[in-house]
Amino acid sequence: MNPRATEETPVSHPSRPLGVGHLTALGLAPPALVTTAAEAGFDSVGLRVLTGNGTERRWPVDVGSPMLLETVRRLEDTGVSVLDVEIVALKPGTAPADYEQALEVGVRLGARFLNVMCDDPDLDRASDTFAGVVERARIYGIRPAIEPMAYKRVSSLSQAAGIARRSDGGGVLLDSLHLRRCGETLDDVRALDPDLLTYVQISDAPRRLPRLDRPAEPLPREQVCGDDPAQVESLTARLPAGDGELGLRELLDVLPPDLAVSVEAPNLELIGSLGPRRFLRRHRDAARALLHSGTPGRRSA
Template structure:
């Protein structure tokens, strides 16, 4: 990747049925620069990939990262609830450090604003020795559900940031002008996908999702887990969203599309995702700003 190119990764949720080593290989062949890896499950019932330090799968993942020159952009997904403490998140920090990840994706699921802010601040401090920067992701069906809540928490954390997801931004009614007003150093990563403008209603429930993720609950959650679209296949204002973010911010394709999982091999899907994101990746690149963005951790 040259100095005038934007870093582009693929989030594990896009191909969660692939073990991390295979994800690295498939993503590298498709032309991605980096991957996100799920080292912690997002909810009860989900089957974790065995990525603890010292595990054979972690060792194989590291080997494939070295062989391919790929990087780990972020690890996911840490859910912070009312009782979350160091014993809850330390395994994720250890796995992230072993992988050389930059960011830790965080969901806020504690409805008490002061407590979740304090928990995220402690996490930010505890993550620093591991070389990880926690990013809280506003999600409309979680307790931290909009941009302002996430920014307030990040600003008080002493070094954490906010991870914007294109789908969630649309579903919580995100405002581009408000996004432009956020300090650039708080926005080091953007997840992209596409979707219809209209909020989903009464979605057909699939029999099973990768790794046993739940198909129950809010339609927005099911859409986020399995019914997104590749960039360009929907109606979201993705170019405008990218333009509202800091110049040169890395992009991560988080676009699980259940219909395409059935039609395409993982290699074909990854290649389609890389091609779909290219217009966004190439838009508005400033070489100096891009270099500055890579220094933000």
């Protein structure tokens, strides 16, 4: 069984590898993200090789493309690895042709996970579709993980876990912001089958959802952003670890100590003022401080 932290022995994991998700700086092309992440001190990246809708502009990282070849070269030069590729959106008509490209690109990048979200109102059908994604991804050595999000059809850990359990090997992706906005608690996280856990994305935020308006300017790569404040916050206004009230240390303490951690924290104002390099470095320093912090905890066998 994976160890969990409870309340007596200090737990700190300063050497745990740390990644950064592409959404944090989606305006950087994949090769530039790899280089900038390496300069900032990250160990891995997540790369957005597909989009969840028809409006967002994809980075041209098709198999055999110059951009994919350059991305692979920079991964080799820097030693940065690829934690995950994204994003597959489960919809009523989703078919293998809709996600095969992500798997083909992912295996060339050495990705471990495939990020999946759900836009299908029929969760039974979504479960069947996800099981198909898992079966196909096994050929590529990639593990799909479904992510609960407050403004998507799968908006709870229990829904995500139910879909993952019905597949043969799929998992659940945790995101600190989405957990809070979905109304999940640490007890809900503790209750999740450890075998379903894949990795955790971290960012910080106020405890209560702030009032946020959709930005007047287009988002990077022309992402779709509605008027739902939870979506606006998720895409434009996340905070570095420690700058909010989400209890990130407590969250990490109830997760297996070897679970991969990745920063997913887009903030349009902050990246605009700091520039991508300083922005990623700030996130890296904040996340490393969090991993070094350690709070009292007792591990259960």
